[in-house]
Amino acid sequence: MSIQLDFPAVLERWPSFLAGAVLTLELAFFATVLGALIGTLAAVGRGSRSAAIAGACKFYVEAIRNTPLLVQIFLVYFGLASLGLKLSAFTVAVAALTINVGAYTAEIMRAGFEAIPRGQIEAAEGLALSRLQIYWHIILLPAIEKVYPALTSQFVLLMLASSVCSQISAEELTAVANYIQSDTYRAFETYIIVAVLYIILSLVMRAGFWGLGLVLFPRRRRLGTPL
Amino acid sequence: MQQNPSSEPIVSLRDVQKSFGPLRVLDGVSFAVQRGEVLALIGRSGSGKSTALRCIDRFEKVDGGEIVVCGHRVDRPDVDLRALRQDVGIVFQSYNLFPHLTIEQNITLAPCAVKGMATAQARDLARKVLAQVGLEEKLHAYPEQLSGGQQQRAAIARSLAMQPKVMLFDEITSALDPELTSEVLKVIEQLAADGMTMVMVTHEMGFAKGIADRIVFMHRGKVHETGPASILTSPTTPELTQFVGTGNLKS
Numbered sequence A: 001m002s003i004q005l006d007f008p009a010v011l012e013r014w015p016s017f018l019a020g021a022v023l024t025l026e027l028a029f030f031a032t033v034l035g036a037l038i039g040t041l042a043a044v045g046r047g048s049r050s051a052a053i054a055g056a057c058k059f060y061v062e063a064i065r066n067t068p069l070l071v072q073i074f075l076v077y078f079g080l081a082s083l084g085l086k087l088s089a090f091t092v093a094v095a096a097l098t099i100n101v102g103a104y105t106a107e108i109m110r111a112g113f114e115a116i117p118r119g120q121i122e123a124a125e126g127l128a129l130s131r132l133q134i135y136w137h138i139i140l141l142p143a144i145e146k147v148y149p150a151l152t153s154q155f156v157l158l159m160l161a162s163s164v165c166s167q168i169s170a171e172e173l174t175a176v177a178n179y180i181q182s183d184t185y186r187a188f189e190t191y192i193i194v195a196v197l198y199i200i201l202s203l204v205m206r207a208g209f210w211g212l213g214l215v216l217f218p219r220r221r222r223l224g225t226p227l
Numbered sequence B: 001m002q003q004n005p006s007s008e009p010i011v012s013l014r015d016v017q018k019s020f021g022p023l024r025v026l027d028g029v030s031f032a033v034q035r036g037e038v039l040a041l042i043g044r045s046g047s048g049k050s051t052a053l054r055c056i057d058r059f060e061k062v063d064g065g066e067i068v069v070c071g072h073r074v075d076r077p078d079v080d081l082r083a084l085r086q087d088v089g090i091v092f093q094s095y096n097l098f099p100h101l102t103i104e105q106n107i108t109l110a111p112c113a114v115k116g117m118a119t120a121q122a123r124d125l126a127r128k129v130l131a132q133v134g135l136e137e138k139l140h141a142y143p144e145q146l147s148g149g150q151q152q153r154a155a156i157a158r159s160l161a162m163q164p165k166v167m168l169f170d171e172i173t174s175a176l177d178p179e180l181t182s183e184v185l186k187v188i189e190q191l192a193a194d195g196m197t198m199v200m201v202t203h204e205m206g207f208a209k210g211i212a213d214r215i216v217f218m219h220r221g222k223v224h225e226t227g228p229a230s231i232l233t234s235p236t237t238p239e240l241t242q243f244v245g246t247g248n249l250k251s
């Protein structure tokens, strides 16, 4: 059996590939920013003294981590539709991915919070800082620094998982690929190109996180050592 | 805020009780610290020294008795913790500097965040308190770039920047070599000379003897013997005699 590959026939659709890749990156960007926010809040909430808040945050995290992403996407898609909300596929995709990655972020951040020595918090309390100030000034950045590699992987994973958003016809990279391969009958070539593009997107994201780390952790920039 | 006439003690404990589960750690502890006084808490490991000190800053809630610190009723559930902790500085054995912040940021954080001090003013203050502990040149260093003794002095400076009315020290030299210990103790001596009110848990008997106005010897959760520093050389109870006799009284 010999394989006949015809890349030019597929590659001439590069503007579509590019548009799909850009949309994937946009999905990943918004879901990462919003998911980081929600996940951090949920992690703080799980440590709340109010049992209701802690319980709600725990329920959110466990519900999401124990259901498939595709089902969550459909739930958001059809849920919002049945509420009479007409939102674009992109908005629905961002919402679903945010809810999904927020739960995983919450678990990672919780581990980060727990890695902060008790003495740090007592020292801050002894200086009369409020609970909120302690989270903001003392806990947050060192916690993020401790789990930064895990966070980076989680958000890259989210970008790759966003391919299932093709199911609700968000025009991201995989949706574009599905369309091109059915058009050109060159499925293998199409998905090889798509795979390479995903690898490039992953590298772009990792580079972005590396750069962000330089801004977030000035001590590390100067001393080069993790906390 | 309540006024504190100079005749009233800065810190007073009366019949304080504290248990951890079935373990009675403080069993009716009473002592008072006057303005400008240095009080040394000594005693065997497990006798309740740290617990007593932590009760003063309400890191532990007491089960009974009364604690008044700078006019704050610390034993009451409605005590204003943040007001209390602005009046009380506490320094721990393990320094607990914030590793992601420079020494300057460590020092300016609380004055800015808690007291709303302007950044420029807080930076001047940081220079001043660092000079007090002999560390001006470390302003922009990170904690991990400092030796243990320097970190402990920076932690003292951080506490001083809040201008507390009383300072609490819990074995702040126990993690240090003798050489580094002496540089930290010099700072404490200077603070005492400047009239700072201090309560210190210490194993440095020679130092306690030299600096403390009063000694409180704790034994099994009780104040077993108390008096001026001279009780270390002429103790009256067999327990203190044994305690100072077991090599604890080195200079």
Ligand SMILES: Nc1ncnc2c1ncn2[C@@H]1O[C@H](COP(=O)(O)OP(=O)(O)OP(=O)(O)O)[C@@H](O)[C@H]1O
Pocket (backbone or CB within 6 Å): B020, B023, B025, B043, B044, B045, B046, B047, B048, B049, B050, B051, B052
């Ligand atoms: N949070 C806690 N939970 C349970 N037990 C505790 C707690 N803190 C202290 N204890 C116990 O209370 C007793 C007194 O402890 P404390 O730390 O006050 O002693 P100490 O006099 O400071 O001793 P050391 O010289 O070893 O520091 C010890 O038996 C200790 O194990």
Ligand SMILES: [Mg+2]
Pocket (backbone or CB within 6 Å): B049, B050, B051, B171, B201
């Ligand atoms: Mg102790």
